[in-house]
Amino acid sequence: xxxxxxxxxxxxxxxxxGNYRVFADIERRKGAFPCATRHHEDGESEVTVWCSNDxxxxxxxxxxxxxxxxxxxxxxxxxGGTRNISGTNHYHVLLERxxxxxxxxEAALLFTSGYVSNWATLGTLASRIxxxxxxxxxxxxxxxxxxxRHSRAxxxxxxxxxxxxxxxxLSQLDPDAPKLVAFxxxxxxxxxxxxxxxxxxxxxxxxxxxxxxxxxxxxxxxPRGGGIAEREGLMDRITVIEGTLGKAYGVxxxxxxxxxxxxxxxxxxxxxxxxxxxxxxxxxxGACAAVRYLKTSQMERERQRRNVRLVRARLAGIGIPTLDxxxxxxxxxxxxxxxxxxxxxxxxxxxxxxxxxxxxxTVPKGTERLRITPSPVHSxxxxxxxxxxxxxxxxxxxLHRNYNVA
Ligand SMILES: *Cc1c(COP(=O)(O)O)cnc(C)c1O
Numbered sequence: 001x002x003x004x005x006x007x008x009x010x011x012x013x014x015x016x017x018g019n020y021r022v023f024a025d026i027e028r029r030k031g032a033f034p035c036a037t038r039h040h041e042d043g044e045s046e047v048t049v050w051c052s053n054d055x056x057x058x059x060x061x062x063x064x065x066x067x068x069x070x071x072x073x074x075x076x077x078x079x080g081g082t083r084n085i086s087g088t089n090h091y092h093v094l095l096e097r098x099x100x101x102x103x104x105x106e107a108a109l110l111f112t113s114g115y116v117s118n119w120a121t122l123g124t125l126a127s128r129i130x131x132x133x134x135x136x137x138x139x140x141x142x143x144x145x146x147x148x149r150h151s152r153a154x155x156x157x158x159x160x161x162x163x164x165x166x167x168x169x170l171s172q173l174d175p176d177a178p179k180l181v182a183f184x185x186x187x188x189x190x191x192x193x194x195x196x197x198x199x200x201x202x203x204x205x206x207x208x209x210x211x212x213x214x215x216x217x218x219x220x221x222x223p224r225g226g227g228i229a230e231r232e233g234l235m236d237r238i239t240v241i242e243g244t245l246g247k248a249y250g251v252x253x254x255x256x257x258x259x260x261x262x263x264x265x266x267x268x269x270x271x272x273x274x275x276x277x278x279x280x281x282x283x284x285x286g287a288c289a290a291v292r293y294l295k296t297s298q299m300e301r302e303r304q305r306r307n308v309r310l311v312r313a314r315l316a317g318i319g320i321p322t323l324d325x326x327x328x329x330x331x332x333x334x335x336x337x338x339x340x341x342x343x344x345x346x347x348x349x350x351x352x353x354x355x356x357x358x359x360x361x362t363v364p365k366g367t368e369r370l371r372i373t374p375s376p377v378h379s380x381x382x383x384x385x386x387x388x389x390x391x392x393x394x395x396x397x398x399l400h401r402n403y404n405v406a
Pocket of ligand 1: 141184188216247
């Protein structure tokens, strides 16, 4: 077989569909975020990032950087091993305590990323609990789907954010079989929020455990940044809360929080936890500082909310269609992969505005969009420039405007 010809053919097909991914080569500048330097064929230019998951700008926060510098000086670069074989650094232990406290749980367990935490935990629980049946929301993240698949457990997909459908499906199963309901709080592409209380009601009625991905909620919602479940007073009803340290907390890593026995079980049986080098101590220290800081500081969350409201209102004012939702994610709907990419390229080339196009398979075909994430560090001037540029390109491409929304 001509392997390279196969690879090239596959890529050519992706390109012709408009779904080929091109990475922007950017250099984030500490203290200047959302400004970054972009490297391209013709040299360098300055861009404003409007699509980052560093939702609160914690990636450049002095409290976080100071903690990382200090840990780097004290401990050096890497952890030096897996958690079991010399890699458990004191900073990991402190961070796990901080996370357990954040969610009001007995324990927490760290992973190298949110992806790994979902994949490893769901893979372990669903395969090791004898006869476990998984009920999975239709729009769950790829990391949860892969974890469930890896477990080889029986899986039923319930309609997105639909407790009645979940109830129906659970009712058809053996009442004595152990069951796990896996879902998210804030869904990252549409920005809609799950009816967590109703899903817990249904799960409890059927004796199922609950697994909640709060990746887009932690740091941002709840009085201490514990997520949507904290805001709604529901953390004690969730068996496993999963989160990331790479988005609102601005660093890297993933975790689960729950009972001491559950965390110890995953710690003891999960291949994706056991057989990999622990996070660098400085990363754990930075994440720990970010989590601790956002337990008390409301300033970043308040300013983010203000900017989200402002961007939404300004877009509505000029009739640019956004998906209405109760979160911090502002999806500007384009509905065509080629146009979506072209708009994104034009924003970057002519205005130094960086919004990555979101195409299939991340979102369904026909719902291609620009996913805008206003942060507390975007200025009013940044917002003015974004709105003016979008208005210009909307006219130029003769895209649909929706004045009813305003
Ligand atoms: C980004 C994301 C993850 C993975 O988290 P990382 O820390 O980036 O690996 C998990 N779940 C959802 C819903 C996500 O959007």
